[in-house]
Amino acid sequence: MGPERRVIVGVDVGTRAVRAVAFALDGTARHVATREYPLREPMPGWQVQEPDVLMAATLAAMTACVSGISGAEVVAVALSSARYGLIGLDAAMTPVTPLLTQRDRRSSEAARELRSSGQSRELHRLTGTPVHPMNPLCKLLWFARHEPYLCATARWWIGLKDYVIHRLTGMVVTELSSASGTGMFDVHRRAWSSAVLDLAGVSESQLPPVLPTTAVLRLSPMAGRAVGLPPGTPVVVGAGDGPLRSLGAAAIDHTVGGLTLGATGALRTVVRDPRIDPDETFSCGALTEDAWVVRGAVGNGGNVVRWAGRVLGDEHATPALLDVAARIAPGSDGLVMLPYLRADEAPPESCAPPGAFLGLRSEHSRGHLVRAAVEGVCLQLGGLRDRLADLTPIGSVRLTGDAFRSPLWREVMAAVLDCPVQVTSAAGDAALGAAALGLFAIGHTADLQEALTQLDSGVVGGEPVEVDPALTAAYRGLRARLPTLLTVAGQLGEILDEVAGAGLSAPVRP
Template sequence: MQKYFVGIDLGTGSTKAVAMDALGNTLATAQSYYPTSNPQPGYSEQNPDLIWRAFINCINKITTNLNVPPAAISFSSAMHSIMPVDEQGNALTDAMLWSDARSGDIAQKIRDNANGEDLYKHTGTAIYAMSPLFKLMWLRENDKEFFNKAFKFISIKEYVWFKLFDVFEVDYSIASAMGMFDVLQLKWYDKALDLAGISSAKLSTPVNTDHKRYVATVDNLPGIDTQTAFIIGASDGCCANLGGNAVRPGIGALTIGTSGAVRVGSKAPVYNYKAMTFNYLLNADIFICGGAVNNGGAAVDWLLKDFLKLEHVSDENYKYLFKTIDTVKPGSEGLVFLPYLYGERAPVWDAKSSGAFININIKHQQQHFLRAALEGVCFALNDVLNAVENPEEPIKEIVISGGFITSATWVQILADITGKKLVLLQGGDSSSVGAIYLAMEALGIDISPVINKEAQDRVEIEPNAEAHVIYSKIFPIYKKLYSDLKSSVHQLYDLNN
């Protein structure tokens, strides 16, 4: 059998694996799910051992299916997780995830401080509760026992990497999303470490995203041999851009999964302190710039599970949702949804924000609320797109990925709201594919045949001109709504928390 490569994406709700040969043919896929924990309001945690077991499970499924060891395994991973571990790499607590909001007040104080912009420009990470920097500050103030016990503070990817190789290393990409890494100097930023109350010795050694290692023993790794190269890889967002060939000027990438993000490739950071766009590293030379929203598929799931009281959401429920909203005209007859159910990141950056349906009247029925919810998520991402787009180099097309791509209705709404051509690639999960590209390049393999194949297997979705005109009139109203409501929302938040 021709040699193959595996891309592993360590996600918030599942680990995914894609096996691909050097010509870009997808040979096998696997996915293993796990839960998150919300023990208190604002808390979002995960047991890292579940992720390790999911990784082993996915590798086992791939190697059992293909019956030969892979040439390389490369990692993509969700960003912004952090946990204290001991010297043997054992987790002292569950990992705090990107969605953990308990450090929101700490982050806001830093953002209001005169030094906030300096911190943002050096680290590339938005000043918000998602940042591991502020999670560490919260731990130091509220959980001193585990803060003081920690030998290191690491992410979920570093946890898996340590279990494989018994060494604490972090790739530039994951490090650049921690709020403590100088993305220009490629080293830990002293001013950020001072805020966290730690030294660089408490963090892993930064390495480039093509860094590779080989395991000394394969006793606990089914289907792997000692010749299989392990590539440390990058973050999920950066890998998604690479996997979608969206690192060139004029090409954007947009993902809607549990959350959502808009990203563009750049040779230099794209700073916007007001919108707090991020600047993460794909490697030592390429930045992936953009913004993330908290509320993507999570907002739609809430609508189905809690608003419509569907205890177990099935594929049939989603089919019903999308069939129903096709009967409603663009704009949902004036009903507008602010999708900030889990607080919001770019460009609002308000952990106290909340969702709202605006302009409800007697003509609005269930289907209007369903369509308005999808439109609200797309309006939020269009807001980020406007913040990151360079007027001198406009985005001509957007490569899309994530769970939402299974709905032609949702994809068309996004095209109509943004007014951009959307491109859907058929090569599998873009983050896992991007990790494969990093592996191939790390081993000196030309990836152009794979990229050329991807270019042939693409589907283009054009915006509907009439719908875009309607949405262009609604969007300025959407943008203004939260600023009008913010004071009242904060008062209600304080009364109920």
């Protein structure tokens, strides 16, 4: 059977959908199957999913993908998943809790207490993960406080990827990437931290053993029958979706940053060993034993422009609004937006003022408002790059994500970054990253770069973004004034909070 009939299947299990993608080993073709699943919000701030519903969708997507490549040889299945989820299981591996997703905020109080007590700094130094409600550590602290019996009697506490691995292979294990995002794993010793486990109120025996991300397990007979693959098919345990997006965007050189912009935004780069920033801004998690992804995130990205579309007219007309905004001069004629519409518990956004338009005048139009929103988000992401430079210098950036289909987003982001910028064709595809990691893990390539090139030669290149030097200079001046604007806005936010707390309001006139 020729290489065109041999494929590797990358499976990316996200928070809203699973994608199973079969990549031909010669890079000539791929077949995609997607299945969605619901999120539940049983209480304000809670966000959960039913593990068995999610797993049924995963098996359905894999089945559809395999049936779509009938006759091809599947050399391996490689896994990616969202990190930071938590599931409690009993001794029979039956879920006793739903999956608490990354955006479940019930443990916000626990996170605030760890930060206010000063414990967060040492926890970050040890685990590479800033204290945040999304972390399994904080979720376990919530269970210990509110459901102590469940916390004490659960046989296992595992993540989303771990549950998928168990259902596909019968093994109860995790891998280095997912473990390094729990807030309980000592990234320097590469082992669970006994001190943090004591704080969380769990024992090491309640957590799964940690394998390398390149570990190869075998598909169980039951799972094989369910998806139409031979039992014993290699299953590469893979990594978290964030690190694999860096790989899928070919941003795996320590001098290259991968910037992804969807509803939220993230900037990542890869270093050889864990690096911890003193400001608790960046997380550091594993892609492989000697490739660690340093990541900074913002909670407000493309959602800001969608919000503007909703309040200014038609939220489905975002492309048209961006076209209007592109006709506005850089700097939006003095209008500045601080794009903090959605609160985020992690630094630096936990210290951010409320969202605001500053300098609003009657001559400003909807185009000004939208352009100021784009510029505000890009300035925020540019600030991440500045802080990341203290850990490792970045000489160029690769842009991925749906937002960068817009020429305006590309132009503004490149001008703010003020370095060589390319837009990649793979859109930071975690399934592609999983497949490339899988190909390397089973020995088909000598390194990750070769694996990525073999599956998708186009991703290693990219479309350069040309920027007028005058535009770069304009945004450089705005970035220099941004700290002052943030200080003023923060003071105004404190005044508004005091007014709201006092219950003051304008009188109602008949």
